Structures are given as structure tokens and as C-alpha cells.
Amino acid sequence: MKQYAVIGLGKFGFHVAKGLAQQGLDVIAADRDEEQVREVSEYVKDAITLDSTDMKALSEAGIGQVDVAIVSIGENVEASILTVMALKEIGVETIIAKAITRVHGQILSKIGATKIVYPEMDTAKRLVKNMVTNMHYETIDLSITMKIAKLTVPDFWVGTSILSASFESDYHVKPIAYKHQGKWHTKFENEDILEANDIVVVIGDNTNIEALSKQV
Numbered sequence: 001m002k003q004y005a006v007i008g009l010g011k012f013g014f015h016v017a018k019g020l021a022q023q024g025l026d027v028i029a030a031d032r033d034e035e036q037v038r039e040v041s042e043y044v045k046d047a048i049t050l051d052s053t054d055m056k057a058l059s060e061a062g063i064g065q066v067d068v069a070i071v072s073i074g075e076n077v078e079a080s081i082l083t084v085m086a087l088k089e090i091g092v093e094t095i096i097a098k099a100i101t102r103v104h105g106q107i108l109s110k111i112g113a114t115k116i117v118y119p120e121m122d123t124a125k126r127l128v129k130n131m132v133t134n135m136h137y138e139t140i141d142l143s144i145t146m147k148i149a150k151l152t153v154p155d156f157w158v159g160t161s162i163l164s165a166s167f168e169s170d171y172h173v174k175p176i177a178y179k180h181q182g183k184w185h186t187k188f189e190n191e192d193i194l195e196a197n198d199i200v201v202v203i204g205d206n207t208n209i210e211a212l213s214k215q216v
Contacts, residue, residue, distance in 0.1 A: 001026055002067040005092075006044075007052045007083055009036040012098060012119050013072030018043045028063060053082035055089050064090035071097040071113070074120075077104055081111060088112040137213050147209040149173070153198045154216040162192040162200075171212055173204035 002025065006017035009031040017029040017040050027044040031037050034049050041047035050057040052073070058064060069092045073080040080097065087095050088111070097113040099105035105116040140148045160166065162175050162185075177186045179199040185192065194200060204212070 003065065004028070005030065005063045005066040005069040006072060007031070007063075007069060007087075008072035008074070008080075008098070009033070009040050010072060010074065012074070013070070014040055016070055016072060021045070028061060028066060030061060030063070053079055053086055055086045058086055059090050063087070064092060066092060068092075068094045068096065071095060071108075074098050074100045080104070081107060084108055084113050085111055137216055139209060139213070142203070145205050146203065147206055148176070148201060148203050149209050149212060150199060150201045151212075151216055153178075153194045153196065153200050155196075156215075157194050157200070158196050160194050161190055162188045162194060163190050167202065171202075171204075172208040173202040173212060175200055175202050177201040 004020050004025055005028040006013050006020070007030045009017065009029055013029075013031070014036065017027050021027045021044045028046040028048065029037065029040045029044045030048045030050050030052060032049060032051055037047045037049045046062075048061045050061055052058065052071075063069065069087050071080060071083050071087070073083060077100070080099075084095055084097055093114075095113045096115045096117060097105075097108045099108055099116050099118055100120065105118065108116055137149065137151045139150075142148060162178055167173055167175055175188070177184055178192075178194065178201065179185070180195065202209075202212070
């Protein structure tokens, strides 16, 4: 079984160490802050207070024998860099290092980190993606198999009659309402043409509603 070391027990490091341990993996957790070490000690096999820039301290803690070391020191860039260098010196082959900026990450890569992660950047990207997606495409479950989707009219429907057969023949969904210039419509005429910035509500089975979401 692989052995892991997690160095730096802030929020990211704490949850990485706890998560690995909960998967039944062998984890050494280390930080210079005694309180953070105490908090993680109930979850991991070994929790150690040490200066991770000190090669001797790392070796004595057995970290030189781990298969993977995760360096979760973010704000203290100097300590992060020195820790990666120390881990390389004592023979740790796989080092995953947390970085705050792209420059920080580039430095860590050049001195031997195997993989760089950017937790704050990645979290921000996911949040923005979810916010933007939810603004333009919302779904409501009607049953185990059926959904309603509310979406801003995509480019491929602009200029299409709300009664066009293409909704069902091409996308397998049925329009049930649309909003044009601030007014909702549920009764349709052939001359009701969808325009950019209109909102349309369609119904369909889960598979087709999900397939539509990937096209808008």
C-alpha cells in the first residue's frame, strides 16, 4: 500500500490528509503549528509537528520513505519552495505541490515538483462556470424520467417558430412557454418567432434535456 505525506495542514491540507486517511490509506500529516497537527491527529496514523524545510526533521519523521508527498503550503512561498527542495533531497519521487499563483507554480515545477495544483483558482473557475451555466440553463425534475428546462434561446433556435417541428424531431423536446420582451406566452401561433434574448421553457425526458444542455 502506498504511503502519503501531507505537509501543511491549512484547510486544503487538512481535508486532503483526512480524505486520504478515510480511504484507508497510510498518511503522515505534518505542520509546524501544533494546534493544526492536534486537529488532524484523530484521523491519520501519524501527525507530526516539524519544520518542513529541515531535511533532517523530514527524514526522522519517515517522510523520505513515502511514495507521494503533498505540499500544501500556500501563502509562505519561501517555505513552500524550500520544502519541495528538501523533499527532493531526501529522495521523495512524487511531489504534488499547492501553488497560489502561476509564477509560484512554475518555480515549484522547475525545482522538482511532479504536479502543481491551484485549489483557489480551480474553485473560482468552478464557481464562475456554475453561476454562468445556471443563468442560462436551469432544470426542474418533474419525475424520475422527465425534466423541464428553462433557457435563454440559443443561436440555433433564433428565427425559429415556436411551433416548429424541429424541436421534437431534432432535439426531442417540446416547448411549453416562452418569454418575449418581458411577457410570458403559453399559447402559440405559427408567426411566434423566437428572437435572441428570449427565454424558452421546454419539456422532455432526462436524456434529451441533458443532451440539450451540452449544446447551448
